[in-house]
Amino acid sequence: MTDAAREPVAADRGAAAPPPPRREDLTRWQVVWRQLPLLAVLVALWLFLWDHVDVLTVTTGVILAIVVTRTLYLPPVLLSGRFNPWRGLLLGFIMMYDVTVASIQVAARAVQPGWQPMNAIIAVQLLTRSDLVTTLTAEAITVVPGTVVVDIDRERGLLYLHAFATRSEADLEKATAHVLATEERIVLAIGTREQAAAVREARRQRKSQGRPQSETQPVEIPDREEDA
Template identity: 50%
Template sequence: MSAAENTPTPTSPASGARASEPTVSRSEVRGRVWQQLPLLLGLVVLWAVLWGQFSWLNVLTGFLVAILVTRVLYLPPADISGRLNLWYSFVFLAYFIADVTLASFTVAFQALNPRPIPTSSVIAVQLRTRSDFVMTLDAIAMSLVPGSIVIEVDRERAILYFHTFGTTTAADVEKMRAHVLVVEARIVRAIGSSDDLARINETEATR
């Protein structure tokens, strides 16, 4: 055997880099597109609402703005699970409307009541989900209910800080904290991932 046959064939850095690069299949690309599609559609709807009318021009410009915002501005990826439970979505919306209606009458009564306004508090609620999307929906849902508003979000530790009325005692604070977790559970059961759903079921089963 000659020396030339024993000599290993050198590998160029470029070919080695190409070999080590992870390959992304077409199915994975399609999955990412479908995951981001609800976010893009939401931005298009928001754009049309801001303009006050739905037209082909608004939809087209809204889509272009949505692409620009999601590509140019750095934002954490919005991981959408892709699962949807219609029944629990209806349950969440029904309870949300009921909460808004009841809280509106309660806040109006407190505003007209000559007695002092009940004690307000700032409370921290440790969520069980690890989804930014679910955390955002929970914060929006609670902030839209009169009498409570999110003042800070600790994304790394999944903690929401609320300013809320009617928390005179420690029991009132715990009741408010439990209500936030109930809303979180409704959202997870409606659109959350399988991991978040299992985490919710596990924590509720151990109570």
């Protein structure tokens, strides 16, 4: 089995998008509001671990969630404060469809007589620089059988993944387009208004110019949200 390296599809067509709004640009209440869903998830996880709900477990869960988000040396996770229910449902249904189809394809390849696998390591230039969007995109890609994210270049906005059954240039383009389409759906579901608007505009320009999904350029997003 031979792995082939592939350069980023969009790396040479423009600079990557600027980073999302910085934590220091937001007020204390804006930071708390954006981290509230993350705190709620951590508290819920704590309750699931204890399998018991009372005043003590809820209180300790809240305290631990605050400690984890405030003291651990990790990049701050600031949620956009926006969620599109329809786009969220669409994202979930498409992911379930992709997982089902990919599982059948991988299983069929595993029992196909005489089939020789040929895989590749692909570097994909993401559309945005959001840590949250990058993480969710990597998770969504890895969940689908046949693709595994092996590394992330956070500074350059690159996602490196191992793609299964990439025997031709068309297969490589298809794998790249799948990653970018997944990132688009995530941005439209939970990204900021600026990110969603920029992604829609980039998609309109790509379609008007007749370019494939794999040739989508990184979007330009303002450094600060006006509605934060």
